[in-house]
Amino acid sequence: MNSQLQATQISKIWQRGMARRQFLKWGLGGVAAVTAVAAGSFALLRRSPRDEIAPPDWATGLSASEYHLFEHARAVLLPVEGTNLIDSSTVPVVQNVQQILDYLDAPTRKELGAGLSLFDNVVVFSHGCRFVDLEPGKARELFDRWGEGSVLQRTLTTVIKQLVYSGYWQEPATWPPTEFDGPVSEKWGLAYLGNAPLPQQPSLESGQEQA
Amino acid sequence: MAFVRVQRDGVPVTQAKDVALDPSLGKKFTLKTDVVVVGSGAAGSMVAYEMAKAGRDVLVLEAGRYHPSARFSEHLGDTMTKIYQDQVGQVNTTADIIFIQGACVGGSTVVGACVMEEPGDKVLDGWAEKYGLDGLSAENFRPYLDKVADELQIHTNEAHEINACAHKVIQGCEKMKFSWKPAQRNVKQCALTGHCLAGCPSDRKMSSLVTHLPWAAAYGARIFSDTEVIRVKTRDGRARGLEARVVDPDSGAHVADMQVDADMVVMAAGAIHTPLILQRSQVPDRSGQLGRNLAIQPFTQVLGKFKEPLYGFRGALVGVQVDEFIHSNGYTIYSGLAEPESLLAQGDMKAGKAHIDFMKDYKYYAGVNAFSKDLGNGYVQWEGDPWTGDKTIHFNPSREEFENMKASAALAARIFFSGGAEKVYLPTFQSLEANSVFELDEKMDKVDYGIKGLYTFRSNSFSPHGTCRMGADPYQSVVAPNGELHDTPGLFVADSSLIPESISAPIQWTVHALAKYVSDQINENASNYFIS
Numbered sequence: 001m002n003s004q005l006q007a008t009q010i011s012k013i014w015q016r017g018m019a020r021r022q023f024l025k026w027g028l029g030g031v032a033a034v035t036a037v038a039a040g041s042f043a044l045l046r047r048s049p050r051d052e053i054a055p056p057d058w059a060t061g062l063s064a065s066e067y068h069l070f071e072h073a074r075a076v077l078l079p080v081e082g083t084n085l086i087d088s089s090t091v092p093v094v095q096n097v098q099q100i101l102d103y104l105d106a107p108t109r110k111e112l113g114a115g116l117s118l119f120d121n122v123v124v125f126s127h128g129c130r131f132v133d134l135e136p137g138k139a140r141e142l143f144d145r146w147g148e149g150s151v152l153q154r155t156l157t158t159v160i161k162q163l164v165y166s167g168y169w170q171e172p173a174t175w176p177p178t179e180f181d182g183p184v185s186e187k188w189g190l191a192y193l194g195n196a197p198l199p200q201q202p203s204l205e206s207g208q209e210q211a
Numbered sequence: 212m213a214f215v216r217v218q219r220d221g222v223p224v225t226q227a228k229d230v231a232l233d234p235s236l237g238k239k240f241t242l243k244t245d246v247v248v249v250g251s252g253a254a255g256s257m258v259a260y261e262m263a264k265a266g267r268d269v270l271v272l273e274a275g276r277y278h279p280s281a282r283f284s285e286h287l288g289d290t291m292t293k294i295y296q297d298q299v300g301q302v303n304t305t306a307d308i309i310f311i312q313g314a315c316v317g318g319s320t321v322v323g324a325c326v327m328e329e330p331g332d333k334v335l336d337g338w339a340e341k342y343g344l345d346g347l348s349a350e351n352f353r354p355y356l357d358k359v360a361d362e363l364q365i366h367t368n369e370a371h372e373i374n375a376c377a378h379k380v381i382q383g384c385e386k387m388k389f390s391w392k393p394a395q396r397n398v399k400q401c402a403l404t405g406h407c408l409a410g411c412p413s414d415r416k417m418s419s420l421v422t423h424l425p426w427a428a429a430y431g432a433r434i435f436s437d438t439e440v441i442r443v444k445t446r447d448g449r450a451r452g453l454e455a456r457v458v459d460p461d462s463g464a465h466v467a468d469m470q471v472d473a474d475m476v477v478m479a480a481g482a483i484h485t486p487l488i489l490q491r492s493q494v495p496d497r498s499g500q501l502g503r504n505l506a507i508q509p510f511t512q513v514l515g516k517f518k519e520p521l522y523g524f525r526g527a528l529v530g531v532q533v534d535e536f537i538h539s540n541g542y543t544i545y546s547g548l549a550e551p552e553s554l555l556a557q558g559d560m561k562a563g564k565a566h567i568d569f570m571k572d573y574k575y576y577a578g579v580n581a582f583s584k585d586l587g588n589g590y591v592q593w594e595g596d597p598w599t600g601d602k603t604i605h606f607n608p609s610r611e612e613f614e615n616m617k618a619s620a621a622l623a624a625r626i627f628f629s630g631g632a633e634k635v636y637l638p639t640f641q642s643l644e645a646n647s648v649f650e651l652d653e654k655m656d657k658v659d660y661g662i663k664g665l666y667t668f669r670s671n672s673f674s675p676h677g678t679c680r681m682g683a684d685p686y687q688s689v690v691a692p693n694g695e696l697h698d699t700p701g702l703f704v705a706d707s708s709l710i711p712e713s714i715s716a717p718i719q720w721t722v723h724a725l726a727k728y729v730s731d732q733i734n735e736n737a738s739n740y741f742i743s
Contacts (some may be wrong), residue, residue, distance in 0.1 A: 076563060079564055188414045195219065
């Protein structure tokens with residue numbers, strides 16, 4: 001699926017989830033609270049070894065913490081071990097997520113950035129570490145719990161899941177294991193039929209121009 | 212004797228890039244014509260063809276881009292970005308119902324699933340009696356429907372056009388003693404690619420892109436794409452043309468302002484945009500019904516998982532219709548399963564293994580679209596000034612409509628279970644699935660009407676209609692029985708806006724026929740309308 005379309009869908013989920021003002025109030029307020037706490041004694045807890053790892057050069061549209069969040073979400077949300085599905089680490093999932101986010105309008109992108117920061121940091125209170133350091137099982141539990149939680153929690157988890165799943169399934173390389181054929185007309189050599197002939201008019205002599 | 216040539220493929224369209232490169236047009240230009248048609252879909256293309264064939268100078272203005280068949284990629288996501296209205300982001304004010312519409316030369320006929328269904332004699336006779344529309348009685352309207360069937364090569368699906376997904380629906384119906392029938396479609400030599408919603412690259416779908424538009428062009432009609440009509444111009448109470456702007460579809464850049472001087476304006480922009488343009492034009496509306504009576508035919512997508520692989524995404528997209536309830540309860544169900552990414556929108560969004568398990572079972576799924584009848588109580592409203600304002604679509608289900616949606620989705624689920632499904636995914640915002648028919652009611656009971664039915668069922672609409680109701684009484688309808696606005700001579704409507712009340716059948720066939728009927732009304736009284 002095209003990134004522009006996915007961005008539209010993400011915006012739509014955002015609208016569905018909450019009124020923007022409401023989100024700014026809850027989301028940014030939450031981030032501010034986390035940041036304030038993090039500046040104090042919890043600052044040590046929110047430190048992550050991943051902070052030392054620089055994102056790849058292509059990740060210019062994501063902050064370092066956003067990159068690590070999506071990279072961890074990719075691994076957590078797409079556990080294909082034991083199936084014939086394509087390993088998500090071989091598919092440019094996070095690059096595709098970045099492309100989708102590039103299409104978001106500036107205010108939505110800013111709000112989403114605040115929401116992602118909240119999602120990553122708020123886990124410190126419940127698990128003693130950030131989302132990016134949660135072991136996969138606990139991270140999945142978090143997704144499922146928030147998926148049934150408050151409006152803010154549901155919206156954030158839905159957006160992250162939608163972004164990661166779309167980033168994966170938009171790649172034609174992921175289709176063959178599902179046996180979805182993708183585009184077939186060219187592969188099958190289908191003849192092109194062109195325009196339909198003009199209906200016959202009794203008073204007119206009609207004809208088809210030949211190519 | 213005239214010799215009319217239809218070009219082998221494509222449609223001659225003047226696009227924004229052509230306008231930008233034409234120094235003779237400049238940033239502001241005026242075109243003169245007998246008839247200007249707003250919209251190029253089922254209605255606009257038909258009117259353009261009929262009027263051009265009758266010898267009129269015809270200009271067609273389409274807001275969407277021109278996307279020739281050769282460019283269809285069979286990649287639904289890419290196609291949606293380019294030729295679907297608002298990139299499939301056209302939603303109601305509460306953003307929980309998606310209004311799917313084509314936004315390209317050929318309109319929704321290009322991206323539709325080819326499903327064709329007549330409204331039925333009882334419905335037509337009901338309109339004739341209730342709204343004073345004698346021309347639309349079954350007896351009088353039947354010839355229009357028949358002519359459309361010939362022109363669009365409408366046929367009943369043959370055995371090879373009924374895929375495994377549809378066969379599961381048939382099995383379920385047979386067990387439940389429900390009536391079903393092969394769907395009717397406007398396709399010639401269907402190649403069974405299953406990619407109808409992404410446009411037909413080999414031009415087998417009989418969309419307006421390969422029928423009435425090239426035919427209209429053969430008779431001399433001019434077609435502009437990328438041209439948004441701002442408002443209709445009136446002088447002394449009569450429509451005299453319109454104002455439009457040409458916009459580059461890729462950059463959004465404003466290329467030029469267009470004025471059209473015309474003897475007649477025919478609106479064919481669909482049930483959402485036609486009334487919005489008329490509202491922007493501030494045309495008189497004695498009835499107060501302009502933009503109101505919006506019926507949407509909501510549908511939800513129900514998935515059934517079966518024991519054996521079905522490959523339900525292969526073959527003709529729509530195979531069969533469950534018609535048991537269409538005339539009693541207004542429910543109608545069509546088989547159909549779209550591509551993997553579409554499952555994200557309708558299916559399970561759980562985390563991790565649950566999602567992987569859901570997606571890897573794609574070949575075991577069958578899908579249906581479960582339609583229900585609504586009461587036609589929605590409305591569309593233009594907010595703000597004509598140039599910078601925005602459309603709003605107001606529709607939230609009443610409790611009765613909500614129960615209808617619930618009932619049609621539950622029926623679809625029962626059909627799947629009767630057909631052997633081991634699990635059914637319900638079309639709800641909350642993740643709900645039933646593992647047997649015995650769980651179904653309990654799961655369905657979890658879907659509560661709540662506040663205005665918000666965020667209950669994942670609903671879509673492909674067939675909005677009714678927003679410029681046709682009728683004899685100017686105090687209850689917007690458009691007269693001949694297609695002309697009651698209070699604005701020279702201004703006609705020919706699209707789904709005319710349909711006077713909510714109907715259950717898919718509307719494309721009806722819309723083509725209505726446009727043909729309105730064209731006949733105009734041509735039969737041409738001396739009253741045209742100076743030339």
